[in-house]
Structures are given as structure tokens and as C-alpha cells.
Amino acid sequence: MGKAGAVVVIAVWLGACKGDAGGGITDNTPPTTMPACQRTVVFEHSSAMPSQQFAYLVFSTTTVGRLDITVDWTFATNTFLVALVEANTCTLDHLLSGGNCPALTLADSGGKPRRVSYFASTPTRYGLIIVNTGSQDDAVGAQVVLASTGCPTITAAAAE
Numbered sequence: 547m548g549k550a551g552a553v554v555v556i557a558v559w560l561g562a563c564k565g566d567a568g569g570g571i572t573d574n575t576p577p578t579t580m581p582a583c584q585r586t587v588v589f590e591h592s593s594a595m596p597s598q599q600f601a602y603l604v605f606s607t608t609t610v611g612r613l614d615i616t617v618d619w620t621f622a623t624n625t626f627l628v629a630l631v632e633a634n635t636c637t638l639d640h641l642l643s644g645g646n647c648p649a650l651t652l653a654d655s656g657g658k659p660r661r662v663s664y665f666a667s668t669p670t671r672y673g674l675i676i677v678n679t680g681s682q683d684d685a686v687g688a689q690v691v692l693a694s695t696g697c698p699t700i701t702a703a704a705a706e
Contacts, residue, residue, distance in 0.1 A: 581696035588613075589674070589690040595619065595626075600677040602638045603688065607669045611692045614700040615651075617676055618659035618687050624680025627654040630664050633671035641675075654679075661700050666692070 589605035607613070617628045629649040636647030650672075651664040666672075678684055693700075 581694060583697035584694040585614075585697060586692045587689060588692045590688065591674075592685070592687040594683065595676070595678040595686040596683045597624075597678055597681055600675060601686070602641060603674040603676070604633045604671060605674065605690060606671045607666050607692055609669055609692065610667055611665075611694055612697070612699075613664045613666050613672070614691045614693050615662045615664070615674065616659050616689050616691075616700070617653075617661075619678070619684045621680065621682060621684050622658055624678060624682060624684050625654075626658070626660055626686065627675075627677040627679055628652070628660045628662055629675040629677075630662065631673045631675065633673040636673055638673075647673075663700055 588607055589603070591601075591603050593601065595601065613630070615628065615630065617626060619626055629652045631647045631649055636645070641647060651662045653660045653662045672690075674688060674690065676686055676688060678686070
């Protein structure tokens with residue numbers, strides 16, 4: 547048998563050993579599945595919000611995940627600032643005494659409602675600061691949702 551004949555015999559034999567006479571490659575890797583999306587409301591608030599005033603609202607998380615924060619108000623002519631801080635290091639007393647608190651996330655422009663996200667890598671206490679920077683008294687509502695890693699971002703979820 548010549549070299550060409552030996553190559554054909556080896557190729558057929560290898561294909562037969564795999565149970566695939568065609569010699570193809572079989573991928574036994576299971577398909578990757580994304581974790582299911584789980585959303586849990588961890589905080590809700592609604593109240594009157596006088597012009598040029600702010601609210602400091604404290605809430606806690608018990609698991610890791612993305613915090614999706616939505617703040618809405620009545621009058622589109624008003625503007626609102628929304629900031630998230632760590633409540634353990636940035637207390638209301640600290641703010642009222644003129645202390646500087648680094649924001650974990652901040653939204654101070656754009657239309658209503660305001661939407662911001664922050665990945666909470668450690669369960670802890672957070673302070674949600676909402677400021678009515680508008681010229682008239684208003685009513686405000688806030689919701690904080692803890693989203694698992696399988697959830698789309700709030701921008702994508704709002705489009706669904």
C-alpha cells in the first residue's frame with residue numbers, strides 16, 4: 547500500500563473511532579445560560595418636595611447586585627438632582643454641617659424621570675439624596691430595585 551492509501555485508511559479509521567465516519571469534530575460543551583433575572587424592590591418613597599429643599603432617605607441591602615434607582619416628580623418644568631451615598635460614612639448630620647460626601651452615583655441633568663444605577667458589591671446602608679432644584683413645590687416618588695446580574699440595564703428594561 548502506498549502513502550496515499552495509508553493516509554486514507556488512517557483517516558477512515560480515526561473517523562470510525564470517534565463514531566463519526568465523516569471525521570467531524572463533536573462539541574460536547576453545554577450551552578452557556580445566563581442566570582435568571584430577579585428584581586426586588588428594596589425601597590420606595592413618595593412625598594411632597596418643596597422648591598430648593600432636599601430629602602435624605604436611608605435604605606439597606608442584604609445581597610450583592612445592581613441598584614436601579616428611579617425618581618419621578620410632577621412638574622416637567624422642575625429639575626431634580628439624585629445622588630446615592632454610603633449612609634455609614636455620609637450621614638444627614640454630616641451633610642447639614644456642610645460636610646462633603648462623595649457620591650457613588652449622581653444624576654443632575656436630563657428629563658424626568660431620573661434613572662441611575664450602581665453596582666452594590668457589598669450589602670450595606672445607602673443614603674438616597676433627592677434635591678428639588680426647581681422653582682416650584684412638587685411631589686416626588688422614588689423606587690430602588692436590586693437587580694441580579696442576569697437583568698438588563700434599566701435603560702434597556704425601560705425600552706421593553
